[in-house]
Amino acid sequence: MPTALVTGATAGIGHAFASQLAARGHDLVLVARDDVRLAEVAAELSTAHGVSVETLAADLVQPDQLALVEARLADASQPVDLLVNNAGFGLKKRFLDNPVDAEHAMLDVLVTAVLRLSHAALGPMAARGSGGIINVSSVAAFLPRGTYGAAKAWVNSFSEWAAHEYRAQGVTVMALCPGFTKTEFHTRMDVTPGTGFMWLDVDFLVEAALKDFDKGRVYSIPGAHYKAIAGLTRLIPSRALQAYQSIGRK
Numbered sequence: 156m157p158t159a160l161v162t163g164a165t166a167g168i169g170h171a172f173a174s175q176l177a178a179r180g181h182d183l184v185l186v187a188r189d190d191v192r193l194a195e196v197a198a199e200l201s202t203a204h205g206v207s208v209e210t211l212a213a214d215l216v217q218p219d220q221l222a223l224v225e226a227r228l229a230d231a232s233q234p235v236d237l238l239v240n241n242a243g244f245g246l247k248k249r250f251l252d253n254p255v256d257a258e259h260a261m262l263d264v265l266v267t268a269v270l271r272l273s274h275a276a277l278g279p280m281a282a283r284g285s286g287g288i289i290n291v292s293s294v295a296a297f298l299p300r301g302t303y304g305a306a307k308a309w310v311n312s313f314s315e316w317a318a319h320e321y322r323a324q325g326v327t328v329m330a331l332c333p334g335f336t337k338t339e340f341h342t343r344m345d346v347t348p349g350t351g352f353m354w355l356d357v358d359f360l361v362e363a364a365l366k367d368f369d370k371g372r373v374y375s376i377p378g379a380h381y382k383a384i385a386g387l388t389r390l391i392p393s394r395a396l397q398a399y400q401s402i403g404r405k
């Protein structure tokens with residue numbers, strides 16, 4: 156059976172990836188900080204889908220804990236076929252109102268962990284001539300959304316480059332750019348989640364993402380309205396887009 160390693164697998168988008176990949180017959184390696192919750196999700200998914208589920212408790216901000224996940228990905232004796240770089244969080248306040256350490260921790264999870272885990276995974280995948288990486292980015296990557304948007308823009312740029320660089324070696328890389336999605340993300344940020352058509356269902360999002368990945372797409376932007384927004388951002392001057400940067404942060 157193929158094996159998928161999913162970061163941030165205990166909630167929201169990562170949990171939906173773990174669940175849908177298990178339903179497709181993937182064994183799993185689940186990564187998050189809360190080990191009690193990791194054990195609960197592992198039991199839930201192995202019972203529901205009859206797959207083998209390993210857990211790896213790690214705070215991706217901490218280099219020594221991130222190194223444990225890198226080592227698991229690099230272990231050729233237990234190959235990982237699909238890496239889902241999903242763990243992430245946002246900060247409610249504006250740049251200068253956040254301690255710089257909080258900004259740095261966000262950058263570590265959104266960028267440094269994606270870079271280091273991709274590096275660890277790509278070596279064995281390229282050597283085997285097969286594998287895949289899904290990097291969970293955001294529609295915010297196309298918009299002026301402070302340091303969060305800047306980090307996600309890095310994820311898009313990196314994924315687009317890696318998709319072309321490693322395609323010939325049999326590795327598929329895709330950036331998933333969700334719009335607002337119903338998960339724990341906003342409550343963890345102390346922002347009240349919204350309702351209505353702009354808020355995507357997490358299972359719909361991941362189903363659409365996996366279909367795009369199966370087709371070898373470089374980007375997945377689920378939802379017709381978010382595809383339209385991403386397209387429009389290429390036409391509207393950045394100065395005009397700045398006016399919309401606080402949407403979803405109240």
Ligand SMILES: NC(=O)c1ccc[n+]([C@@H]2O[C@H](COP(=O)([O-])OP(=O)(O)OC[C@H]3O[C@@H](n4cnc5c(N)ncnc54)[C@H](OP(=O)(O)O)[C@@H]3O)[C@@H](O)[C@H]2O)c1
Pocket residue numbers: 162163164165166167168169186187188189192213214215216241242243244245264291292293294332333334335336337338339340341343
């Ligand atoms: N929801 C949205 O509207 C939305 C929109 C666009 C993009 N995204 C992106 O989607 C991804 C997943 O977000 P989500 O909405 O599913 O959030 P979520 O429901 O809050 O889940 C976040 C997951 O990441 C884990 N995590 C957080 N910090 C971590 C750390 N330092 N080390 C290891 N694991 C960590 C959490 O588990 P522990 O707390 O146990 O570590 C949890 O499993 C993120 O990259 C986010 O930027 C979300």
